[in-house]
Amino acid sequence: MTISDLRKTDNFFLLAGPCVIEGEEMALRIADRIVKITDKLGIPYVFKGSYRKANRSRLDSFTGIGDEKALKVLRKVRETFDIPIVTDIHSAGEAAMAAEYVDVLQIPAFLCRQTDLLVAAAHTGKIVNIKKGQFLSPGAMRFAADKVVEAGNDQVMLTERGTTFGYQDLIVDYRGIPEMQTLGFPVILDVTHSLQQPNQTAGVTGGMPQLIETVAKAGIAVGVDGLFMETHEDPSVAKSDGANMLKLDLLEGLLTKLVRIRQVL
Structure with a gap:
């Protein structure tokens, strides 16, 4: 898969799924629901699921069901629904391993300056989605993108996910979306994070x-190329990031509104 495949329509594309893979049946159910919705609305879709959560506040936080087990679940979703998959990687050594199972390697925001991680992701030949650090200006993301391109891979996407505001909050500066688009790469808005x-x-x-x-409506209104959303059947029992995930039952209604805004633009 290439970025061109995601931009084959005039619609925005969507990266969505659970924060972390909690099991095979759960992942397949969520993927099935989203595939049906996005097919109906004509939205190019990439299933999202982290095979491991490396950035946790506490040692006792849930991190995953095991790397190999979770990656095999992602491959099962990919093969069952014939859709591309995106997952996070956290170290250079994970890049080649994850690339055997997924189509897009995502660089977490806190790691967007890690040169060895970016270069390793680039060398897989997969699309590399770099999340903007909460501590970086939009313009500074050109240096992260340049590392991937200079390593021989021009399949780069950039994701806005908020900027640190005080100690315990984030704020989205929507000016950053068109600013990052001037760098020549598709820009995604991570709504939930x-x-x-x-x-x-x-x-x-x-x-x-x-x-x-x-937040999603505002992103579409300013012309973002894609949206990233984490969703779960019941966020209240999700094992990671339940506090900011979208309840799956609400997804179709939201996407329907967003498609209408996009059509007007």
Whole structure:
């Protein structure tokens, strides 16, 4: 798969799925629901699921069901529904391993300056989606993208996911979307992570899921190329990031509204 495949229509594309793979049946159910919705609305779709969560506030936080087991679940989703898959990688050594199972390698925001990680991802030949660090300006993302391109891979996407605002909040500066687009790469808005509220007191991240629709509408209005959303059948029992995920039952209604906005533009 190439970026051109995601931009084959005038619609935005979507990266969506659970925060982390909790099991095969759960992943297949969520993928099935989203595939049906995106096919109906004509939205190019990439299933998202982390095979492991490396960035946790507390040692006892859930990190995954095991790397190989989770990656095999991702491959099962890919083969069952014939859709591309995106997952996060956290170290250079993970790049080649994950690339055997997925189509897009995602660089977490906190790691977007890690040269060895970016170069290793580039060398797989897969699409590399780099999340903007919460501490970086939009323009500074050109240096992260340049590392991938100079390593021989021009299949790069950039993702806005909010900027640190004080100690326990994030804010989306929508000016950054067109600014990053001038770099020549598709820009994605990570709707749900932009609504995180990092908690340094309890060690459990909070969020504002009631604003998911607001943030998504604004992103489409300013012309973002793609959207990233984490969704779960019941966020209240999700094993990671439940506080800012979209309840799966709400996805079709939201995407229908967003497609209408896109059509107007």
